[in-house]
Amino acid sequence: MKEIINGLSVFLEGNSKHKPIIFIHGFPYDHKMWKAQIDELSEKYFCVTYDIRGLGDSPAGEGQYTMESFVDDLESILQQLKLNKPVLCGLSMGGYISFRALERMEEKFSAIVLCDTRSEADNNEGKLKRASAIKRINTEGLAPFAKDFITNCFGDDYKKNSKEEFEKQIAKSSSFNPAGVKGCLLAMLGRNDTTDYLSKIKIPALVICGENDVLTPPTVMKPLAEKINGVEFVIIKNCGHMSPIEKPKEVTEAIKNFLGKL
Ligand code: MLT
Secondary structure, three states: OEEEEOOEEEEEEOOOOOOEEEEEOOOOOOHHHHHHHHHHHOOOOEEEEEOOOOOOOOOOOOOOOOHHHHHHHHHHHHHHHOOOOOEEEEEOHHHHHHHHHHHHHHHHOOEEEEEOOOOOOOOHHHHHHHHHHHHHHHHHOHHHHHHHHHHHHOOHHHHHHOHHHHHHHHHHHHOOOHHHHHHHHHHHHOOOOOHHHHHHOOOOEEEEEEOOOOOOOHHHHHHHHHOOOOOEEEEEOOOOOOHHHHOHHHHHHHHHHHHHOO
């Protein structure tokens, strides 16, 4: 079922009386990124996901966002749906939103799942890369950027064995509103560093990382996980940055096992 909350497209699956999980997708994707996980987990959990403002079905508006405004959006969904201590589950940019949400309001969540993400803010090189991405979108349109960015996200196995799905993903992201995509790049460029908060996280945490993720590799995610008390850290073999799409069974299994222990 789809609902519009605060202008955002929000998708609900499963029985609203069950334990809620809220899923936040990565950049430049949409809520469908979590389809495989939600198909299975919605049998036992109330699964909520949404399109981040400017991406997918959520309108771009003026295309001016900050990580704070993304957390405000998340908060508006929690409030509107009256979600009682959901599990928060974010991938990459969805992870950036999740980290900042924990810093602001950890008491509103019961557990956290972080896939292929990092707590550090962009360094100078990263900021300049975002700036040249915006310039490229302005001069060449969205499609060439989307193609290169998404090609970097997926592991070789997926690109070889799921060529059609991979091409579909590029076509879909290329059709997003460029103002929304650029707004997300600026929000990521301007986000704060949440590394200091990792050791303060009190709720149970699962960290998942694709073995061959080149954007947030295990060398970044293992030290991240080590800073969180009592964390469970899972490496997904033969997998790039988009672990829930590339290895749906393994990621769903890891989340299911973690949730079963809560
Ligand atoms: C994502 O998957 O959300 C992006 O890789 C995040 C980023 O560009 O930092």
